[in-house]
Amino acid sequence: xxxxxxxxxxxxxxxxxxxxxxxxxxxxxxxxxxxxxxxxxxxxxxxxxxxxxxxxxxxxxxxxxxxxxxxxxxxxxxxxxxxxxxxxxxxxxxxxxxxxxxxxxxxxxxxxxxxxxxx
Amino acid sequence: xxxxxxxxxxxxxxxxxxxxxxxxxxxxxxxxxxxxxxxxxxxxxxxxxxxxxxxxxxxxxxxxxxxxxxxxxxxxxxxxxxxxxxxxxxxxxxxxxxxxxxxxxxxxxxxxxxxxxxxxxxxxxxxxxxxxxxxxxxxxxxxxxxxxxxxxxxxxxxxxxxxxxxxxxxxxxxxxxxxxxxxxx
Numbered sequence: 001x002x003x004x005x006x007x008x009x010x011x012x013x014x015x016x017x018x019x020x021x022x023x024x025x026x027x028x029x030x031x032x033x034x035x036x037x038x039x040x041x042x043x044x045x046x047x048x049x050x051x052x053x054x055x056x057x058x059x060x061x062x063x064x065x066x067x068x069x070x071x072x073x074x075x076x077x078x079x080x081x082x083x084x085x086x087x088x089x090x091x092x093x094x095x096x097x098x099x100x101x102x103x104x105x106x107x108x109x110x111x112x113x114x115x116x117x118x119x
Numbered sequence: 120x121x122x123x124x125x126x127x128x129x130x131x132x133x134x135x136x137x138x139x140x141x142x143x144x145x146x147x148x149x150x151x152x153x154x155x156x157x158x159x160x161x162x163x164x165x166x167x168x169x170x171x172x173x174x175x176x177x178x179x180x181x182x183x184x185x186x187x188x189x190x191x192x193x194x195x196x197x198x199x200x201x202x203x204x205x206x207x208x209x210x211x212x213x214x215x216x217x218x219x220x221x222x223x224x225x226x227x228x229x230x231x232x233x234x235x236x237x238x239x240x241x242x243x244x245x246x247x248x249x250x251x252x253x254x255x256x257x258x259x260x261x262x263x264x265x266x267x268x269x270x271x272x273x274x275x276x277x278x279x280x281x282x283x284x285x286x287x288x289x290x291x292x293x294x295x296x297x298x299x300x301x302x303x304x
Contacts, residue, residue, distance in 0.1 A: 010292075011283040015258070028227060040294045041286065043173045047293075048258035050232070051152075058147040062161055066139055066168050074132060 001027045003034055010034065014041035124184045128175050135175065139168055142185065146192055152255045153196035155244055163199050167192040189260050193252065193270040200248050235293065242292035246285055254285035255280055 001023060012018045017090075020028065037095045122139070126134035146167060170191050178187055230261035230268040243251055247289045252271060262270075 007287060008283050010288040012279070014286060032149050035219055044239070044286065044290050044293060045258055047232070047235050048254070048295040050236060051239070051259045052261075054148065054236075055144050058144055058149055058164075059157060059161065062147065063140060063143050065161075066143060067136055069165055069169060070132075070135070070139070070172055072137070073172060073213070103294065 003027075003037075006034055007037075010037050010041060014045055015039070024035060120184060120246070121175060124178070124180070127164075128178065128180075135172060138281075140185070142188060143206075146188060149189060149192050149255070149260065152243070152259070153193065153248075153252050155248070155251070158194075159199055163192060163195045166195040166199070171255055188280065189256070189262060190266055190270050193262070193267070195257055197252065197271045200252075210235070238293055239289070242289050245292065246288060250281050250285035250288065253281040254289065257282050258286070 006020075006024055006027060009018075009020055009024055013020055028038065120138075123134045123138050123141070127138055143164065147160055147164050150163040151157065154160050154163060162194070167188065170226070173187055174191075243255065246254070249271075253267055256267045256270075257264070264275050264278050264282075268275040271278065273281075
């Protein structure tokens with residue numbers, strides 16, 4: 001086994017996620033170069049984790065921009081809600097009027113039929 | 120934080136604004152690390168909070184709010200970078216405000232660590248965006264492979280391949296081999 005064959009595996013197992021096959025482990029145990037590479041990956045990961053505590057200072061005005069955009073989005077949403085509410089009320093009224101008309105027509109037809117039968 | 124999230128989910132706009140105040144620097148930092156550009160990072164942050172605002176009711180609370188927001192930010196950055204046609208390589212140094220969690224440690228060790236971090240930032244900046252996104256989300260923000268793959272729109276195995284390739288490149292940059300040493304690729 002060559003060191004080059006292990007490059008991917010060492011990068012993969014640097015954070016303890018995954019494991020080396022037995023032959024790979026044996027190679028690393030005997031190979032100073034691969035052991036050095038393991039140490040380098042560990043240093044790299046430690047340094048990466050310290051970046052988590054670094055917080056960059058956003059450019060001035062970003063917070064205000066975000067809040068203003070959210071405000072605008074909230075207003076748009078409210079307007080949409082009102083409009084859709086009105087639409088629902090309009091459709092509801094239309095449906096009620098249609099139903100009332102249909103009921104009236106049925107009543108009228110029934111009465112006319114009774115009158116004919118009585119006559 | 121949990122109370123703010125709960126109030127915001129119930130429709131309290133002020134609570135959501137407060138969440139933005141508390142988290143925006145962190146979100147901006149992630150966006151900047153993913154895009155490598157201040158303007159892009161601003162756009163990504165705007166979009167991320169907009170999506171978070173619209174989707175907050177779907178946040179189930181079984182993950183941390185910050186993790187949920189990281190995922191949204193990563194997704195927005197991937198979309199944004201997908202739209203971007205040119206590559207930009209600006210340094211990270213100018214906007215860095217480093218909070219050192221161990222100010223009392225050995226000055227030499229601290230100098231070494233600062234030096235390594237500085238070289239690491241430069242090396243990250245040199246990485247192609249698609250490799251940088253994966254390694255930052257995994258090794259800095261500790262997102263699981265599955266989440267990274269989902270937010271970047273790639274398979275989990277592709278995410279792992281990119282991660283290993285990115286680590287390999289970073290290691291090569293930070294610990295260059297001496298002349299005569301063969302290079303594992």
